[in-house]
Amino acid sequence: MQASPGSKKIVGVFYKANEYAAMNPNFLGCAEGSLGIREWLESQGHQYIVTDGKDGPNCELDKHIPDLHVLISTPFHPAYVTAERIKKAKNLQLLLTAGIGSDHIDLKAAAEAGLTVAEVTGSNVVSVAEDELMRILILVRNFLPGYHQVIKGEWNVAAIAYRAYDLEGKTVGTVGAGRIGKLLLQRLKPFNCNLLYHDRLKMEPGLEKEIGAKFEEDLDAMLPKCDIVVINMPLTEKTRGMFDKYRIAKMKKGVLIVNNARGAIMDTQAVADACSSGHIGGILIIYLPVLPEE
Amino acid sequence: MQASPGSKKIVGVFYKANEYAAMNPNFLGCAEGSLGIREWLESQGHQYIVTDGKDGPNCELDKHIPDLHVLISTPFHPAYVTAERIKKAKNLQLLLTAGIGSDHIDLKAAAEAGLTVAEVTGSNVVSVAEDELMRILILVRNFLPGYHQVIKGEWNVAAIAYRAYDLEGKTVGTVGAGRIGKLLLQRLKPFNCNLLYHDRLKMEPGLEKEIGAKFEEDLDAMLPKCDIVVINMPLTEKTRGMFDKYRIAKMKKGVLIVNNARGAIMDTQAVADACSSGHIGGILIIYLPVLPEE
Numbered sequence: 001m002q003a004s005p006g007s008k009k010i011v012g013v014f015y016k017a018n019e020y021a022a023m024n025p026n027f028l029g030c031a032e033g034s035l036g037i038r039e040w041l042e043s044q045g046h047q048y049i050v051t052d053g054k055d056g057p058n059c060e061l062d063k064h065i066p067d068l069h070v071l072i073s074t075p076f077h078p079a080y081v082t083a084e085r086i087k088k089a090k091n092l093q094l095l096l097t098a099g100i101g102s103d104h105i106d107l108k109a110a111a112e113a114g115l116t117v118a119e120v121t122g123s124n125v126v127s128v129a130e131d132e133l134m135r136i137l138i139l140v141r142n143f144l145p146g147y148h149q150v151i152k153g154e155w156n157v158a159a160i161a162y163r164a165y166d167l168e169g170k171t172v173g174t175v176g177a178g179r180i181g182k183l184l185l186q187r188l189k190p191f192n193c194n195l196l197y198h199d200r201l202k203m204e205p206g207l208e209k210e211i212g213a214k215f216e217e218d219l220d221a222m223l224p225k226c227d228i229v230v231i232n233m234p235l236t237e238k239t240r241g242m243f244d245k246y247r248i249a250k251m252k253k254g255v256l257i258v259n260n261a262r263g264a265i266m267d268t269q270a271v272a273d274a275c276s277s278g279h280i281g282g283i284l285i286i287y288l289p290v291l292p293e294e
Numbered sequence: 295m296q297a298s299p300g301s302k303k304i305v306g307v308f309y310k311a312n313e314y315a316a317m318n319p320n321f322l323g324c325a326e327g328s329l330g331i332r333e334w335l336e337s338q339g340h341q342y343i344v345t346d347g348k349d350g351p352n353c354e355l356d357k358h359i360p361d362l363h364v365l366i367s368t369p370f371h372p373a374y375v376t377a378e379r380i381k382k383a384k385n386l387q388l389l390l391t392a393g394i395g396s397d398h399i400d401l402k403a404a405a406e407a408g409l410t411v412a413e414v415t416g417s418n419v420v421s422v423a424e425d426e427l428m429r430i431l432i433l434v435r436n437f438l439p440g441y442h443q444v445i446k447g448e449w450n451v452a453a454i455a456y457r458a459y460d461l462e463g464k465t466v467g468t469v470g471a472g473r474i475g476k477l478l479l480q481r482l483k484p485f486n487c488n489l490l491y492h493d494r495l496k497m498e499p500g501l502e503k504e505i506g507a508k509f510e511e512d513l514d515a516m517l518p519k520c521d522i523v524v525i526n527m528p529l530t531e532k533t534r535g536m537f538d539k540y541r542i543a544k545m546k547k548g549v550l551i552v553n554n555a556r557g558a559i560m561d562t563q564a565v566a567d568a569c570s571s572g573h574i575g576g577i578l579i580i581y582l583p584v585l586p587e588e
């Protein structure tokens with residue numbers, strides 16, 4: 001099919017879900033689901049090509065680079081948009097991330113080429129806040145060892161109970177209280193914890209009172225108070241490795257950590273050492289230090 | 295040591311925690327921790343004997359049955375107080391459960407012998423409500439398959455994502471809204487769900503409004519509306535097997551269930567069949583149908 005005048009050639013790069021696509025017709029973030037926009041795009045006269053082939057010589061994506069107008073991708077199966085690809089993409093106007101995080105795009109090269117790079121701001125904030133609260137509960141209540149015992153047919157209550165606690169009454173501190181941090185604090189409120197937050201900015205008093213959290217201007221003064229530390233900071237050159245052995249040493253012995261930031265915000269060796277020594281009692285991360293595909 | 299006049303012989307039956315007791319000096323619910331009341335009891339002139347030996351001929355507990363005054367036990371390592379033991383316990387006055395649930399005691403025989411049976415009412419309600427919310431999030435967000443992939447070094451986003459959802463916007467119904475159910479609903483409120491509850495009694499309007507849940511008088515009318523069903527009912531002769539194949543069939547296809555009641559409130563075969571067919575999308579239980587020690 002040749003794109004008609006005025007119509008655009010849109011390429012979507014998504015992972016193949018195979019049998020999982022068939023199991024849920026509402027599963028749209030995969031090649032099979034194609035974001036659920038095919039019918040609408042085609043009714044508007046556009047051409048919509050979807051592939052999971054994005055790497056290696058002669059991959060499907062590279063065939064379309066010379067004449068595509070719009071490229072849509074997702075963070076979990078990212079189409080890497082290098083300077084080289086941008087140079088070849090003579091018709092390219094728009095790079096869309098169907099989600100959050102556009103580190104797969106060479107933003108400098110895109111800006112120089114006058115391209116619009118857009119993502120769906122806010123689309124994952126509720127998901128992440130829910131996930132964080134789940135991970136806090138899993139750590140505090142020591143869920144996983146009990147789960148493993150049941151799966152293996154074992155029964156040793158002491159091995160779980162000796163470090164299983166209620167969240168109620170614990171001190172939870174979030175490092176970063178942007179949109180996700182605020183949603184987390186709101187969800188924590190009925191748990192009757194002592195809530196702290198460190199951020200560059202203090203919330204306006206009405207919101208702070210509603211959320212019921214106390215501002216801690218000095219991170220190093222907050223950390224020793226926390227039973228649970230939640231990290232909600234972007235990874236930048238300034239925050240890379242900010243949780244090093246000195247900062248971890250300031251935390252309570254046995255501290256539980258939920259790291260929602262990119263892995264590189266923590267010094268991996270320092271985390272491993274503190275887990276071995278018991279200074280860190282438990283940690284659940286959302287990002288691996290390096291994604292398997294990187 | 296012979297108990298002095300006026301003093302009592304108190305026997306505590308708890309599981310041995312072995313190395314886990316040494317790992318946490320505040321771990322009191324085990325034989326080593328002995329509930330942390332030894333010093334106080336002995337300062338009051340009482341004798342306090344603690345053992346984990348509770349079953350079989352010549353077990354430690356049986357040696358003390360003839361002259362103990364008070365017997366303390368816990369639900370996870372219960373000292374079974376049979377009619378036979380009660381008959382032999384000539385000095386027995388008080389049977390204490392350090393926790394909730396006294397089904398290890400022959401209550402009829404205890405009543406006939408004029409014994410007081412007591413437990414620590416309310417001691418676990420916050421724990422259970424927190425645990426339920428954790429289990430709801432684990433099911434809705436499809437945590438466990440992702441956890442297993444990471445542990446095994448696998449990477450298949452589709453296998454998780456095709457059935458991972460936010461809790462926000464889902465309909466959650468609790469069957470039973472006593473103390474635990476109410477604490478659960480309060481903790482669910484900031485998640486912006488549609489909250490329903492079935493109980494014999496409607497809450498008083500102020501509390502219902504504060505909690506933000508809608509009363510459903512007819513259980514069979516509530517079940518088809520729920521994405522997540524939480525069971526918060528006591529096991530009685532009336533509720534035994536109440537979640538049978540007919541009632542499960544009324545639930546939404548793919549329903550997620552958190553069963554906090556004793557396992558026998560559900561028909562195990564009906565649950566297994568509905569899990570196989572996919573009618574039940576996921577279930578997390580707190581009690582096994584039968585405890586390993588039973």
